[in-house]
Amino acid sequence: MNISQQSTVNSQQISTTIINWQRITSFTQRLLSVVCCLLSLISCMEWDYGLEETFDTSASGDGLFICNEGNFQYGNATLSYYNPETKVVENEVFYRANAMKLGDVAQSMIIRDSIGWVVVNNSHVIFAIDINTFKEVGRITNLTSPRYIHFVSDEKAYVTQIWDNRIFIVNPKRYEITGYIDVPNMTMESGSTEQMVQYGKYVYVNCWSYQNRILKIDSETDQVVDELVVGIQPTSIVMDCNNKLWTVTDGGYEGSPYGHEAPSLYRIDAETFTIEKQFEFKFGDAPSEVQLNGAKDKLYWINDDIWEMDVTADRVPVRPFIPYSETIYYGLTVCPRSGDVYVADAIDYVQQGMIYRYSKEGELIDEFYVGIIPGAFCWK
Amino acid sequence: MLEMKKLYLFLLILLPFVTIAQEVEDEIKWYFNLPEVPIYAERPIKEIGVQQTRMDSIVLKENIALSVADILTFNSSIYVKNYGRATLSTVAFRGTSASHTQVSWNGMKINNPMLGMTDFSMIPSYFVDDAMLLHGTSSVNETGGGLGGSVKLSTKPAQSDGFGLQYVQGIGSFKTFDEFLRITYGNEHWQTSTRVVFSSSPNDYKYRNHDKKENIYDENMNIIGQYYPIERNRSGAFKDFHFLQEAYYNTKKGDKFGFNAWYINSNRELAMLTVDYGDDTDFDNRQRENTFRSVMSWDHIKESWKLGTKAGYIYTWMAYDYKRDLGNGIMAHMTHSRSKINTFFGQLDGEYYIGDKWLFTANVTAHQHFVESRDKSIMQIDGNEATVGYHKARIELTNSISAKWRPVDRLGLSLVIREEMFGNEWTPIIPAFFIDGVISEKGDVVAKASVSRNYRFPSLNDLYFMPGGNPDLKSESGWTYDAGLSFALGKNEIYSFSGSATWFESYISDWIIWLPTTKGFFSPDNIKDVHAYGIELKGDLDVALSKDWKLQLDGTLSWTPSINEGEPRSPADQSVGKQLPYVPEYSSTVTGRLSWRTWSFLYKWCYYSERYTMSSNDISLTGKLPQYFMSNIALEKEISFKWADVSFKGAVNNLFNEEYLSVLSRPMPGINFEIFVGITPKW
Numbered sequence A: 001m002n003i004s005q006q007s008t009v010n011s012q013q014i015s016t017t018i019i020n021w022q023r024i025t026s027f028t029q030r031l032l033s034v035v036c037c038l039l040s041l042i043s044c045m046e047w048d049y050g051l052e053e054t055f056d057t058s059a060s061g062d063g064l065f066i067c068n069e070g071n072f073q074y075g076n077a078t079l080s081y082y083n084p085e086t087k088v089v090e091n092e093v094f095y096r097a098n099a100m101k102l103g104d105v106a107q108s109m110i111i112r113d114s115i116g117w118v119v120v121n122n123s124h125v126i127f128a129i130d131i132n133t134f135k136e137v138g139r140i141t142n143l144t145s146p147r148y149i150h151f152v153s154d155e156k157a158y159v160t161q162i163w164d165n166r167i168f169i170v171n172p173k174r175y176e177i178t179g180y181i182d183v184p185n186m187t188m189e190s191g192s193t194e195q196m197v198q199y200g201k202y203v204y205v206n207c208w209s210y211q212n213r214i215l216k217i218d219s220e221t222d223q224v225v226d227e228l229v230v231g232i233q234p235t236s237i238v239m240d241c242n243n244k245l246w247t248v249t250d251g252g253y254e255g256s257p258y259g260h261e262a263p264s265l266y267r268i269d270a271e272t273f274t275i276e277k278q279f280e281f282k283f284g285d286a287p288s289e290v291q292l293n294g295a296k297d298k299l300y301w302i303n304d305d306i307w308e309m310d311v312t313a314d315r316v317p318v319r320p321f322i323p324y325s326e327t328i329y330y331g332l333t334v335c336p337r338s339g340d341v342y343v344a345d346a347i348d349y350v351q352q353g354m355i356y357r358y359s360k361e362g363e364l365i366d367e368f369y370v371g372i373i374p375g376a377f378c379w380k
Numbered sequence B: 001m002l003e004m005k006k007l008y009l010f011l012l013i014l015l016p017f018v019t020i021a022q023e024v025e026d027e028i029k030w031y032f033n034l035p036e037v038p039i040y041a042e043r044p045i046k047e048i049g050v051q052q053t054r055m056d057s058i059v060l061k062e063n064i065a066l067s068v069a070d071i072l073t074f075n076s077s078i079y080v081k082n083y084g085r086a087t088l089s090t091v092a093f094r095g096t097s098a099s100h101t102q103v104s105w106n107g108m109k110i111n112n113p114m115l116g117m118t119d120f121s122m123i124p125s126y127f128v129d130d131a132m133l134l135h136g137t138s139s140v141n142e143t144g145g146g147l148g149g150s151v152k153l154s155t156k157p158a159q160s161d162g163f164g165l166q167y168v169q170g171i172g173s174f175k176t177f178d179e180f181l182r183i184t185y186g187n188e189h190w191q192t193s194t195r196v197v198f199s200s201s202p203n204d205y206k207y208r209n210h211d212k213k214e215n216i217y218d219e220n221m222n223i224i225g226q227y228y229p230i231e232r233n234r235s236g237a238f239k240d241f242h243f244l245q246e247a248y249y250n251t252k253k254g255d256k257f258g259f260n261a262w263y264i265n266s267n268r269e270l271a272m273l274t275v276d277y278g279d280d281t282d283f284d285n286r287q288r289e290n291t292f293r294s295v296m297s298w299d300h301i302k303e304s305w306k307l308g309t310k311a312g313y314i315y316t317w318m319a320y321d322y323k324r325d326l327g328n329g330i331m332a333h334m335t336h337s338r339s340k341i342n343t344f345f346g347q348l349d350g351e352y353y354i355g356d357k358w359l360f361t362a363n364v365t366a367h368q369h370f371v372e373s374r375d376k377s378i379m380q381i382d383g384n385e386a387t388v389g390y391h392k393a394r395i396e397l398t399n400s401i402s403a404k405w406r407p408v409d410r411l412g413l414s415l416v417i418r419e420e421m422f423g424n425e426w427t428p429i430i431p432a433f434f435i436d437g438v439i440s441e442k443g444d445v446v447a448k449a450s451v452s453r454n455y456r457f458p459s460l461n462d463l464y465f466m467p468g469g470n471p472d473l474k475s476e477s478g479w480t481y482d483a484g485l486s487f488a489l490g491k492n493e494i495y496s497f498s499g500s501a502t503w504f505e506s507y508i509s510d511w512i513i514w515l516p517t518t519k520g521f522f523s524p525d526n527i528k529d530v531h532a533y534g535i536e537l538k539g540d541l542d543v544a545l546s547k548d549w550k551l552q553l554d555g556t557l558s559w560t561p562s563i564n565e566g567e568p569r570s571p572a573d574q575s576v577g578k579q580l581p582y583v584p585e586y587s588s589t590v591t592g593r594l595s596w597r598t599w600s601f602l603y604k605w606c607y608y609s610e611r612y613t614m615s616s617n618d619i620s621l622t623g624k625l626p627q628y629f630m631s632n633i634a635l636e637k638e639i640s641f642k643w644a645d646v647s648f649k650g651a652v653n654n655l656f657n658e659e660y661l662s663v664l665s666r667p668m669p670g671i672n673f674e675i676f677v678g679i680t681p682k683w
Helices: A003-007 A021-039 A093-098 B002-023 B068-075 B136-141 B460-464
Strands: A064-068 A078-083 A088-090 A106-112 A115-120 A125-130 A136-141 A146-153 A156-161 A166-171 A176-182 A196-199 A202-207 A213-218 A223-229 A234-239 A244-249 A264-269 A274-280 A288-292 A298-303 A305-310 A329-334 A341-345 A352-358 A364-372 A374-379 B052-055 B079-082 B089-092 B101-105 B130-135 B149-154 B162-172 B176-186 B190-201 B206-208 B214-217 B223-227 B230-232 B238-250 B255-269 B283-301 B305-325 B331-354 B358-379 B385-408 B411-422 B430-440 B445-456 B476-491 B495-516 B522-544 B549-559 B562-564 B586-596 B599-608 B628-640 B644-653 B661-663 B672-681
Touching: A064 A106, A064 A364, A078 A093, A078 A106, A078 A364, A088 A364, A093 A125, A093 A136, A106 A146, A106 A374, A115 A146, A125 A146, A136 B214, A136 B223, A146 A196, A156 A202, A176 A223, A196 A234, A202 A234, A213 A234, A234 A288, A244 A288, A288 A329, A298 A329, A305 A341, A329 A374, A341 A374, B068 B079, B068 B089, B068 B130, B068 B149, B068 B586, B068 B599, B079 B661, B130 B136, B136 B149, B136 B385, B136 B411, B136 B430, B136 B445, B136 B476, B136 B495, B176 B672, B358 B460, B385 B460
Parallel strands: B101 B149
Antiparallel strands: A064 A078, A064 A374, A078 A088, A106 A115, A115 A125, A125 A136, A146 A156, A156 A166, A166 A176, A196 A202, A202 A213, A213 A223, A234 A244, A244 A264, A264 A274, A288 A298, A298 A305, A329 A341, A341 A352, A352 A364, B052 B130, B079 B089, B130 B149, B162 B176, B162 B672, B176 B190, B190 B238, B206 B230, B214 B223, B238 B255, B255 B283, B283 B305, B305 B331, B331 B358, B358 B385, B385 B411, B411 B430, B430 B445, B445 B476, B476 B495, B495 B522, B522 B549, B522 B562, B549 B586, B586 B599, B599 B628, B628 B644, B644 B672
């Protein structure tokens, strides 16, 4: 057989098979019946999330909200609520209370006067919810890429952004954007402002992605009045009982045109806005999530393990508070009342994450599943 | 009610066609010809043991608005993950990921070397004359890396005699315009073809957004009411232009020369998510692409041997811009990403027959990629501007030899040995073994089985993307087995009925997954071991119901569990033993064509079972996507005038106006309509 014969479709027919016309018709009828049965399945699709559920958590004392980021571009962020007393967790509470989605990448949450403000980064929105019923009471929309919200007063709050060189000023009562704070020496494309703490009339902001600064903003004039250079990419900021600011850098990454260095933990005096102490980590470490306990005298952070340190300590402890346990910890918080430490494990980032609850002595008390990529916490 | 009005409008549009049809000569011609049923003894020796699905021209040329993604959705067992109308469409072949399907165009690999995958929404089906799916093991005959399989797309000479012209104009819902022009010229030796497709639409279809509610406030900004809004698909416009030039020369003395050049200019907005509360007039989220692909070929064919060589070049420029209005009308860049790819391609292959019992083949293929990726501009500590990105080159070499033996008419054996080199790393030997045999001549019952090893190298982004690329990644590797039975019955000019059932099993190790890091970006790692297995069923029936009536029914049904069998990521990991996210366990398609004289009616139906969105298969409100049924219909009338053949077609997509999602937060359009008018002048 030659190639040209091989490459053409065969042309001969089976002529020996004999099936009469009735059989063909009968078979066709049967096949059409099957098709009709299949077509009857056509209206089974559903895109509906049912009725609104009623919640009332006002009787409980402590309560912990967990912002589950969800997967970027998939709009599957969720909000979980945990009662430390009963050890009961309710997942997807925003969804269930409002019969709608929370959005794409739930970044952070704060509470002010019984209203929870949930910042949903890639949905360009901040939802205001009743912290007992989880029902929405309002929303601020059309933000660029919001990360955190900080209240200056009842009628003024700042919203930090990534991919924007402006901090948005909003009126939380009217759910309106009222203005902007321009950040000097920052382009839109590499814009990044993150967490905020306030000392007197000044708001301090760490600038993270491809940045190395802490900004000082006068909340009366809404102007950046000063800035302090720290290490590469400060990830978070808190203020302790002695009015000292703490920030931890991640040091950048290998090959970054912005640089790659050993990360550090910085203690900054809020009054003088100067670095008082720098605790340097090993090159290649990736510390993050600096947190304080309720008394604000103990500092916690993640660096593979979970670390704890007195705010007056002169050096970083040798041994971790909670050792690394075959996973990558993603989020951290400390109960302001009990001192219990909560650690988030995002596992593979496409399944329900796990929260581990430890006593202040480091004993495991509880563990519970929440949503996808639990990253931020908020205490009621 | 609105839908009924649309239906009436549609029927009203079709009415003139019926009237015209009665006024012109009613030349009876078959809309399709009954396929000829092959005799078992003439199964091509090249295809011993091969599990393949061929898309014929009726399927590919159904209408000009379709992409290959649409064709695969309704005509194959492949799951197409569709991010919306005219947006990214990737495939899961036998439960694998998008980069596990190797795609070639006229022999040249067109998977994006940066991403590893192919966007099938960017391939107009009118630009493809022959499409072949090679399932699992069978892909090793063509290339390596197809852990799920491969898709082979080709163009062919138009076989025209003299000048030919075809023009089709399509107008559809959402101000969609599709235009197709083909000019051909052919003589004894030459065949040339020029094809142009232009598609555009604001693509602003309406849908009820069940993912969000609009608030009604009182004067004190208290919410006094909420409702699910009817929204338009925001920021979803597209303009796609394709140009394809072909020239073929046949010496008629055993030498064939070919030239194909395909240019793509695409400008697509990226639609906003259902959960986006941004004002679409304040944001511009857009992807643009310019791609040029060309292949030259020479085949020297003799009685018992063939030598072929190909050379090709691909240039791709891609831009992604995400901008927002600063409030003064100036759109500032939030993301300004650019990438350029230059690929040079060369191939040499030979075939040698010894009698009609042996075939030996050898193939050497090389792709040399030069990639420049610029993802972001930043301001450095010293105030200078810098770019985050990478600039890399990589050569990809794949060689194979095979021996195919048919000792007796009823038995065939085939052995393929392949080896690949990416950069300076070689895969171990990739063996593949195939066997087929005729079990029964009556009914042409053929049994097939095959086994192969396979490897897939990480893509360039996997290795080098900034930030996050992991140069220490290992190749994914796998073993695949399949076995199946096929049959074919028929009676000339009355009916043909064929079908197949195939069982397959794949074990894939070191599956690459991108995961977030503690530094805020994603990075890939060799995470999972996956066991993908299942059954694929296919059936095709063609019946001449009477002199004038013909029926064609094609169907597929697949059961494709794709299970994570890796080690737990942490003690809390619930994903082990679970179905991979976004891979349906069941899928099915049915296509029915009924023709009467010059009329034809088409019904297309597809089904995907529930898809999990979490690796733990958690059934929560966000953890799954509902099962998916879709029905499309089309009615076509062909009229033959003395001066031209004219065709009219009306199509209805999403016939039952389903509100549905293919991917979370990506709404799909409800019922929509398209009409097409085609003209082929008779010179």
